[in-house]
Amino acid sequence: METIKQLSLFSEIEDINSKNSKNEIENWGTFKDSLKAPVHRWFTYPAGFSYKAVIHSIERFGITSDMVVYDPFMGSGTTNLTCKSLAISSFGVEAHPFVYKIAKAKMNWEINYQEAVIFIKKVENIFIKKLDETINQQEFSIENCFPELVIKCYSKNTIEKLYILKNILEAEGLSEPVFDFFYVVITALLRDVSSAATGWPYIAPKKLKPTSADKEVLVEFMKLSYQMLKDIKNIKQGSSENHQKSTHNLFNADSRNTEMFIKNQSVDYVFTSPPYLNNFDYSDRTRLELYFWGDAKNWKEISDNFRTKLITSATTQVLRGDSRYILLDDFRKECDEITNFIQTSAHKLAELRKIKGGKKSYDLMLIGYFNDMYKILKDVYRVLKPNTKALFVLGDSAPYGIHIPTDKLIGEIGVCIGFNNYKMEVLRQGYFILKERIKW
Numbered sequence: 177m178e179t180i181k182q183l184s185l186f187s188e189i190e191d192i193n194s195k196n197s198k199n200e201i202e203n204w205g206t207f208k209d210s211l212k213a214p215v216h217r218w219f220t221y222p223a224g225f226s227y228k229a230v231i232h233s234i235e236r237f238g239i240t241s242d243m244v245v246y247d248p249f250m251g252s253g254t255t256n257l258t259c260k261s262l263a264i265s266s267f268g269v270e271a272h273p274f275v276y277k278i279a280k281a282k283m284n285w286e287i288n289y290q291e292a293v294i295f296i297k298k299v300e301n302i303f304i305k306k307l308d309e310t311i312n313q314q315e316f317s318i319e320n321c322f323p324e325l326v327i328k329c330y331s332k333n334t335i336e337k338l339y340i341l342k343n344i345l346e347a348e349g350l351s352e353p354v355f356d357f358f359y360v361v362i363t364a365l366l367r368d369v370s371s372a373a374t375g376w377p378y379i380a381p382k383k384l385k386p387t388s389a390d391k392e393v394l395v396e397f398m399k400l401s402y403q404m405l406k407d408i409k410n411i412k413q414g415s416s417e418n419h420q421k422s423t424h425n426l427f428n429a430d431s432r433n434t435e436m437f438i439k440n441q442s443v444d445y446v447f448t449s450p451p452y453l454n455n456f457d458y459s460d461r462t463r464l465e466l467y468f469w470g471d472a473k474n475w476k477e478i479s480d481n482f483r484t485k486l487i488t489s490a491t492t493q494v495l496r497g498d499s500r501y502i503l504l505d506d507f508r509k510e511c512d513e514i515t516n517f518i519q520t521s522a523h524k525l526a527e528l529r530k531i532k533g534g535k536k537s538y539d540l541m542l543i544g545y546f547n548d549m550y551k552i553l554k555d556v557y558r559v560l561k562p563n564t565k566a567l568f569v570l571g572d573s574a575p576y577g578i579h580i581p582t583d584k585l586i587g588e589i590g591v592c593i594g595f596n597n598y599k600m601e602v603l604r605q606g607y608f609i610l611k612e613r614i615k616w
């Protein structure tokens with residue numbers, strides 16, 4: 177039987193000649209929709225699309241509750257959360273351990289409310305009655321507890337309270353789902369109560385943020401905890417009655433090879449937004465959170481434990497002289513014309529690097545990115561059943577002014593490795609997304 181798997185690509189570029197109807201574009205919503213929706217809004221993360229886009233494409237391509245959807249770049253879980261609401265089973269793979277924890281917590285709607293409320297009251301009690309005592313008992317010097325960046329982002333009073341909150345959580349022996357829930361509550365508090373400009377994605381400890389000047393840790397913690405508990409009720413109410421019957425397998429793993437946990441031909445639809453080739457360092461953007469939770473203390477630890485786990489999409493991930501930045505033999509054999517184009521573009525970028533300030537290794541980043549995307553596409557192809565589709569939301573890019581049509585190249589690679597065709601449709605996302613793309 178002929179195997180037909182189609183690759184659809186949606187590009188996040190503003191294009192006045194877009195062939196998409198206004199209606200189609202509106203159906204996709206914007207990232208801001210997710211910031212207002214229950215549970216989706218728990219952690220601001222550059223998702224690449226709104227939950228409305230997932231609903232729309234699922235309807236458009238006739239995906240039903242007996243099917244399985246897969247997001248190989250799950251991030252904070254927009255695809256999987258939406259699938260759960262629609263009672264459609266899903267797989268999600270995310271390589272960044274902290275981001276995976278956020279997605280996992282968002283997918284757990286069966287947490288023990290009573291246990292959660294008891295914990296909120298316990299925190300309230302300690303903060304109101306025993307805070308000074310607890311601080312004195314701990315005999316800590318905040319300088320020994322957190323890296324400088326974290327300390328600089330808060331007043332002394334706030335960082336001490338955040339530290340106590342973290343300790344109460346870690347010492348309490350909560351059930352895993354309730355622990356995960358409060359892990360996200362405290363994570364969400366971090367940027368909210370900071371006196372520095374810690375808006376997403378950049379942290380500027382020297383810049384003051386007036387909006388959080390009067391924010392009190394306990395008040396915000398309680399407000400957020402109850403609001404998030406209510407979010408769980410709301411998302412359940414707004415979801416298909418059968419949502420409990422769907423299964424969701426989330427993995428903190430590398431989607432370049434999922435053979436160990438996703439079977440061949442077990443997926444009906446792929447919906448995803450990979451990192452773009454735009455020098456966005458996902459591990460660095462979560463630095464505040466990683467430092468706060470003690471997952472890393474410095475740049476090297478972020479590199480060793482996080483940066484190296486992700487596909488190459490930033491020059492900060494590239495080491496000159498590393499053999500990974502040579503086009504893979506199999507990739508060359510299978511996709512001759514495309515790899516020639518990539519190699520030629522890399523040569524141009526290597527020449528430009530010599531004369532440009534900053535000496536950015538865009539040449540190697542380019543090669544690393546496409547080697548990784550080749551592996552991802554092969555794996556996505558392997559897990560898809562015959563007669564299915566994969567949809568990638570992508571942005572193109574122009575490092576040092578050299579235009580790299582990432583969307584088209586990924587479509588072409590898809591065809592080289594077995595997809596029967598690809599189709600590109602242009603999305604017009606708001607300024608928010610565009611702003612993120614233009615950073616060279």
Ligand SMILES: C[S@@+](CC[C@H](N)C(=O)[O-])C[C@H]1O[C@@H](n2cnc3c(N)ncnc32)[C@H](O)[C@@H]1O
Nearest residue numbers: 223249251252253254270271272430431486487
């Ligand atoms: C554009 S974001 C996707 C965001 C997601 N749509 C959401 O709802 O939050 C891309 C994600 O890919 C992840 N990633 C990068 N390399 C990966 C790999 N090799 N395997 C799995 N995930 C990876 C990054 O950590 C990042 O969270």
